[in-house]
Amino acid sequence: MPHSLTARLILMLSLVLPAGVPDPATALQTSAGRVSIAPVASGLTEPWGLAFLPGGEAGGGALVTERDGRLLLLRDGRATPVAGLPEVAASGQGGLLDVMVPRDFAQTREVFLSFAQPQAGGAGTALAVGRLSQDGGRLEDLRVIFEMTGGNSGGRHFGSRIVEAPDGTIFLTIGDRGDGMLAQVLSRHNGSVLRLNRDGSVPADNPFVDVAGARPEIWSYGHRNPQGAALDLQGNLWIHEHGARGGDEVNRIRRGANYGWPVISYGRHYSGGRIGEGTEKPGMEQPAFYWDPSIAPSGMLFYSGRLWPEWRGDIFVGSLNSDLVIRLDGETVREAERWDSPETTRVRDIREAPDGSIWFLSVGEGAIYRMTPG
Template sequence: MRELIKGGIAAFLCGLAGPAAALDSSAGALTVEAVADGLNEPWAIGFLPGGDVLVTERAGRLLLIGDEGQRPVEGVGEVFASGQGGLLDVLVPEDFARTRELFFSYAKPQEGGAGTAVARAELSPDGARLSKWEVIFEMAPGSEGGRHFGSRIVEAPDGTLFVTVGERGDRPAAQDLSRENGSVVHIAKDGSIPDGNPFASEDGARPGIWSYGHRNPQGAALDAGGQLWVVEHGAKGGDEVNRVEKGANYGWPVISYGVHYSGKTIGEGTHKEGMEQPAFYWDPSIAPSGMMIYSGKLWPEWEGDFFVGSLKFNLISRLSGDPLEEVERIEGPETARVRDIAEGPAGAIWFLSVGQGALYRVTP
């Protein structure tokens, strides 16, 4: 894939208002270019072969950004666009060039409320429309309100999908294997259950659950070894980065490093036998969203580092080391409420700013 190097895209970038900006970092000044602006609550980035980029907007709009600027893609299914719900993640799978299939996570209207769902659809050759919109997964229904949908999709090395699902504000449900609330779900691309899911043969358990005890994981990524990591919102304090293991319980709401917004303690403390500890946690909370684990293509010194967008403090947090620790905060006017962050095909860092309503590309 080429990273927006075609003539039309270059002209589009030059046509945006203002020169490229700079962000200070440990690796020196970073060049920041606005690739698209005027976005309304953008949520996720997807890179297409050939250089075009997809961006979702929470209200239900899908945009294609390419040679002709930005234009809407028709054919998105009905979404529950309320509170934190709406059209959320988009995944361009490894076999897209052959299948034209895309995957979307979103808040789906359900009896009794709404729930996190995954749909697949085919993108037309001209990028103008989706067809064959098909729901391949939806969480067990019956959740009211507009909170905590989670909703990142990650393609595993074997082509199966990991989907993060928030607990929908129903704290005890995150410990209930009969519901997907507060879990990472593992499914095949047709929605079937892959062999080896840890609870598939357990009476009463939802067969797609891979891990549970999560609160609201809005970021997820694979490291170079294919290990899945998620980043999730805590309450007041206790935002976590977790190394996701098959069948593991991450403790919410029994253990937490945060407190309720009222100041009252959560559950039983910070540790309990049989429940996993986070690889890292923030206190105070940064309200983390998208997460990227960087390859090192353009910045070799950052190989394997985690980059996490903050919706609260208007920055990008960089984490490194073993044990994992925050080593840098990258911030400027462009990093206002970073919703998604991703590595482009050529190694540039891309991010969506809700505060600026813009998609940015970062290069040395």
């Protein structure tokens, strides 16, 4: 990057975090009483993923991705760019996507990134890992540890959420890349949840390791475009995924299971036409919950109850098309509450900070917000 452009970028980023007197917080009435929504950072471009670093009230800082290919470190009232990133294919829905900080970061300093990687004929979802330098300015020894088979020139459905499993393996969601029937083909990664070891190798107990022709990384399949993934308080993996016109799903992920797309769905094609064979078929999983009409869900967390005990175990989801944050009851997996405010414009990611506050990324506002009691 030319020196002058770097200087302008650093100057711009030094203005990202609120300084001096902060902007007034928005008060929102909820089932747990009044909450305050306050800005953490603004001036962002297409923020996509958020992860906290260990230590301190909101961690030792936070990392946020911007889809065009920037990774920012938010710390001590400043936002600074992190160098050493992979080349990304930033077109359509592709680009630099999720970021995950593993539990052993204090020892390893590893950071995982998912992104659209340029491939022959287009792009495909990939996973990289590098070590964050001590000053936070660079990812060192960055290496791509996985890339999907057969990317294409379409700009849709990269999926791309990363979750660390309780046993230290890594779950990665991949969308169908706009080719629905490939989500039913085990020889392709399209429309699947993968399970990988930390170095990108395949765990020996994955369900399709010994199935001829199958991709051994696959943990579950038959997904359309999973843009939310999280562990519940018992350590089970859940995802949500976009339907077409209706049929957004919340699914508890089971080893080796087929979630049906595009053979079964509770939605319809954008043209209004019927999808597949209906809503049920033997051997295919039913969603725990679905939305019709669609909310275009993105981001997902199971809340610990640290600041709001009444919400312990509940699920929080952002909406890209309805400008909402939605709370699902964790026991019934049914909608319990919808919040909309000027800040909840195209909510891309939602996370619980180490202090129990809830942070979310607003694409529409180009900002990060923090929710606290009162």
